[in-house]
């Protein structure tokens with residue numbers, strides 16, 4: 071088929087052999103020229119009419135249609151090939167491949183052995199899509215095109231991540247997402263940040279207080295041989311800290327159930343709270359969600375230590391390991407859900423502990439690390455563009471770091487004007503410059519001058535022209551993450 075196509079198009083296009091898929095009466099594959107990528111549909115007139123495109127000839131009396139990689143053509147492909155639709159997780163180990171640029175999935179898919187790991191190829195948070203001016207459908211379709219290009223034929227998921235508002239859940243459900251991460255952290259009260267009298271009043275006046283006091287106070291749980299008992303004091307603290315968040319999750323869940331006509335994976339994430347999740351808090355949080363009928367599949371707790379973006383774990387590994395043991399024991403007490411680790415990018419020192427302590431029964435999320443590999447390509451092949459991005463990032467960092475927890479020291483980042491071009495890629499290995507670039511993705515990707523993209527268009531062009539190197543960087547780096555999970 072490719073030989074006839076090359077003859078017809080006089081070698082103008084380069085096909086992606088891995089993308090070749092056949093339906094009962096048509097053939098589909100991706101090609102690229104020096105400007106862009108396109109879908110080729112070869113089939114009878116009827117099947118071609120499902121796609122928007124231009125007929126460029128015939129092969130064996132079948133129309134050959136050149137199609138844009140647009141939403142309508144993506145949805146037509148998904149209707150013909152159900153394996154291109156996201157599905158709910160069917161495995162104990164799953165991994166989120168967040169892709170802020172929408173061009174990494176074809177490489178991500180080459181890191182996955184489908185029988186050992188369930189990949190979430192479409193995963194972006196509300197924070198990310200608002201900062202990059204994307205939307206749920208764009209994130210999902212970018213992932214689907216990447217799956218199609220790679221020839222990956224296993225199941226994958228689509229996670230609407232860190233969702234705080236019901237309307238964002240509903241729009242993601244309508245876009246076809248299969249996983250929803252509800253983030254109630256704005257409703258988690260850190261007792262240290264409140265006036266004691268205010269907390270007492272909140273507790274005493276809360277309508278659920280007495281009901282839950284009777285349910286929990288005096289109740290004991292044995293976690294790894296340690297007897298934990300809810301008493302008046304620790305119950306009041308857990309109640310005040312989490313009750314609003316629990317009620318918010320319940321409200322979001324009911325709204326989601328009203329929109330989703332099929333089953334879905336629900337994650338609840340309190341990983342971005344300032345309050346590390348204690349064992350009693352974990353027990354209370356889970357028991358209350360279960361009691362309210364919230365069917366969650368994964369739970370992202372706030373583990374001890376620093377889970378900063380784009381760099382390894384910062385903290386006492388032994389304390390983390392001990393804390394994880396307790397939370398794993400609690401999961402086993404209640405079953406029906408897995409733990410989820412957010413900010414999984416580059417946390418190489420904890421991955422082996424995660425894999426061993428959870429018996430590889432966990433969800434791990436990454437996102438920024440793939441964006442950093444893309445910028446590494448820019449640093450290598452477009453040094454002047456990288457220098458401009460780096461300097462712009464410095465000007466935006468203080469504002470952009472507001473909703474991320476990082477302890478970046480800008481003073482430790484070398485002056486790019488004193489570095490040789492060949493030294494620039496190594497900045498993507500320096501923790502502080504990694505965080506500088508990681509956190510300022512939104513500003514860099516949406517920066518404009520006189521209405522024109524200041525950086526994004528040039529970044530995407532560099533990645534298109536150096537696609538093989540980009541894919542190699544991604545496969546090497548994300549492959550390292552997967553291998554450290556023991557897969």
Ligand SMILES: O=C(O)[C@@H](O)[C@@H](O)[C@H](O)C(=O)CO
Nearest residue numbers: 195197412413414435436437
């Ligand atoms: O940066 C973001 O907004 C998200 O990608 C992350 O918070 C995500 O939830 C995650 O933990 C992946 O690192």
